[in-house]
Amino acid sequence: MTNQSDSDLGLGRVFWMTLKRDLLLSYRRRNDLVSPLVFFLMVATLFPLGVSPEPKFLSEVAAGVVWVAALLSTLLSMDSLFRTDFDDGSLEQMLLSPQPLALLVFAKICAHWMISGLPLTIMSPLLGVMLFLPNEGMGPLIITLLIGTPTLSLIGAIGAGLTVGLRKGGVLITLLVLPLYIPVLIFGTGAVQAASSGLPIAGYLAILGAILALGIVLAPIAVAASLRISVSS
Amino acid sequence: MYFNSFSELIDMGGHGLYVWACYGIALTILVFNIVSPLMAKKQFINELSRRLKRERRISDNNS
Amino acid sequence: MAITWKMPKWFYQMGSPRWFYDISSRLLPGFAIAAALLLVVGAVWGLAFAPPDYQQGNSFRIIYIHVPAAILAQSCYILMAMAGAVNLIWKMKVADMIAKSCAPIGATIAVLALATGAIWGKPIWGAWWVWDARLTSMLILLFLYIGVYTLYSSIENDINAGQAGAILALVGLVNIPIIKYSVDWWNTLHQPATFSVIEKPKMAPEMWMPLAVMVLGFYCFFAVALMLRTRTEILQREKRTGWVRQLVEEK
Numbered sequence: 001m002t003n004q005s006d007s008d009l010g011l012g013r014v015f016w017m018t019l020k021r022d023l024l025l026s027y028r029r030r031n032d033l034v035s036p037l038v039f040f041l042m043v044a045t046l047f048p049l050g051v052s053p054e055p056k057f058l059s060e061v062a063a064g065v066v067w068v069a070a071l072l073s074t075l076l077s078m079d080s081l082f083r084t085d086f087d088d089g090s091l092e093q094m095l096l097s098p099q100p101l102a103l104l105v106f107a108k109i110c111a112h113w114m115i116s117g118l119p120l121t122i123m124s125p126l127l128g129v130m131l132f133l134p135n136e137g138m139g140p141l142i143i144t145l146l147i148g149t150p151t152l153s154l155i156g157a158i159g160a161g162l163t164v165g166l167r168k169g170g171v172l173i174t175l176l177v178l179p180l181y182i183p184v185l186i187f188g189t190g191a192v193q194a195a196s197s198g199l200p201i202a203g204y205l206a207i208l209g210a211i212l213a214l215g216i217v218l219a220p221i222a223v224a225a226s227l228r229i230s231v232s233s
Numbered sequence: 234m235y236f237n238s239f240s241e242l243i244d245m246g247g248h249g250l251y252v253w254a255c256y257g258i259a260l261t262i263l264v265f266n267i268v269s270p271l272m273a274k275k276q277f278i279n280e281l282s283r284r285l286k287r288e289r290r291i292s293d294n295n296s
Numbered sequence: 297m298a299i300t301w302k303m304p305k306w307f308y309q310m311g312s313p314r315w316f317y318d319i320s321s322r323l324l325p326g327f328a329i330a331a332a333l334l335l336v337v338g339a340v341w342g343l344a345f346a347p348p349d350y351q352q353g354n355s356f357r358i359i360y361i362h363v364p365a366a367i368l369a370q371s372c373y374i375l376m377a378m379a380g381a382v383n384l385i386w387k388m389k390v391a392d393m394i395a396k397s398c399a400p401i402g403a404t405i406a407v408l409a410l411a412t413g414a415i416w417g418k419p420i421w422g423a424w425w426v427w428d429a430r431l432t433s434m435l436i437l438l439f440l441y442i443g444v445y446t447l448y449s450s451i452e453n454d455i456n457a458g459q460a461g462a463i464l465a466l467v468g469l470v471n472i473p474i475i476k477y478s479v480d481w482w483n484t485l486h487q488p489a490t491f492s493v494i495e496k497p498k499m500a501p502e503m504w505m506p507l508a509v510m511v512l513g514f515y516c517f518f519a520v521a522l523m524l525r526t527r528t529e530i531l532q533r534e535k536r537t538g539w540v541r542q543l544v545e546e547k
Contacts, residue, residue, distance in 0.1 A: 035446060038439070246353050
């Protein structure tokens with residue numbers, strides 16, 4: 001951090017510096033970034049193995065399977081959002097700093113999405129191919145994941161903030177956050193399935209976009225509040 | 234030689250894209266497995282030699 | 297793990313990282329030349345001078361990459377598990393470093409086998425991927441590799457990491473026949489009538505000779521890649537010893 005007095009540090013710069021710091025820290029632990037992606041692939045593999053590899057069956061469930069796998073992978077990676085900062089004390093520093101906590105949190109969530117949700121979205125066509133997703137569904141799959149995974153990161157961060165001090169934090173985040181994920185899942189898979197049948201998806205995308213907008217505005221505030229509670233206890 | 238011309242070799246009777254994609258991916262992966270440890274070794278040697286030089290300078294200053 | 301059988305002297309000598317470093321310096325040029333020669337000759341032979349398949353046409357030529365890669369991916373896992381076992385039983389550092397170096401190489405080769413298998417499938421079956429027994433088993437092998445590699449890199453302490461990784465690799469080794477059996481069984485339940493496994497047709501010598509050359513070439517390449525990676529690992533782990541410092545200062 002620079003030696004400038006805080007009044008010189010504009011909000012934009014604060015956001016940017018926090019984002020860069022998180023990305024740099026993640027880059028230093030590159031190997032950890034791959035685990036959620038491999039988990040994503042493995043979960044998708046379980047369905048043909050556990051149920052049936054028939055293309056007809058798989059193409060019907062492909063949208064849902066990919067979305068559920070993305071959801072679970074995001075949940076898996078949520079614990080790491082605040083854990084390392086909590087362990088080495090930088091989280092407390094963030095709480096004490098005069099910068100708005102919600103902004104710092106928002107920057108961290110953005111960085112987290114860039115290293116988890118975005119790679120998932122990029123990898124999703126591969127899973128779509130393996131699960132025989134119809135071609136008309138591929139584009140909508142990517143678009144809905146692109147809009148949906150940031151929402152998943154935002155909502156998941158609330159869970160991470162509430163459980164940051166706890167030892168069993170990982171599993172608890174899942175319980176807290178899964179019910180909140182359900183609307184995103186429903187509209188995301190609904191859009192892909194509609195597209196596979198040739199129906200228009202603009203309505204679904206509008207709703208997903210609205211949920212994302214709501215999340216961007218409200219989630220950082222909620223996360224900031226939960227962090228203050230968790231760290232002070 | 235089962236192909237009559239170079240363009241036939243590239244085309245592979247319509248399967249050219251698949252065959253050459255496979256050989257290309259193979260080349261990339263083989264090269265990666267050679268280059269990656271070599272680069273790691275070079276980076277390690279650079280770091281260690283820098284550290285040794287620093288330690289030598291410090292011990293020379295102290296003695 | 298305190299079982300120690302009395303082994304001949306050369307066995308323990310092999311456990312010295314410095315010995316491995318020196319001997320690999322002498323072996324590398326030979327293996328590298330052999331690998332390059334075999335791979336180039338095999339590839340050119342397979343691409344241009346071997347006959348195309350009666351049914352599959354020229355896409356058959358992918359076999360010269362896919363089969364060696366699949367064989368190598370499986371052999372590499374066995375080596376990784378065996379080296380890990382040697383480390384567990386005799387606490388041999390070199391075996392540990394070899395096992396650790398096998399993991400990333402094996403994983404990338406498994407990816408190669410999967411990618412070429414999928415690409416080969418497209419002109420034959422019309423689909424980029426099918427859940428057939430062989431490809432699915434290779435995918436699970438890739439997952440095993442990734443698990444072992446992740447475990448090796450997650451644990452800070454080198455000795456603990458080596459033991460944990462070795463145990464995981466051995467558990468996987470025992471599991472591989474079970475996995476293969478269950479996947480084969482699962483596949484017969486769901487055998488789609490139109491798909492058939494990538495058949496290796498009764499191959500004439502003009503077809504399997506370049507294949508043999510490529511398999512040998514892949515093995516030589518593996519020896520080179522493994523030696524390179526193990527040497528780097530040795531330098532990193534032995535960086536406090538005199539011979540490594542001397543080596544670095546000479547550069």
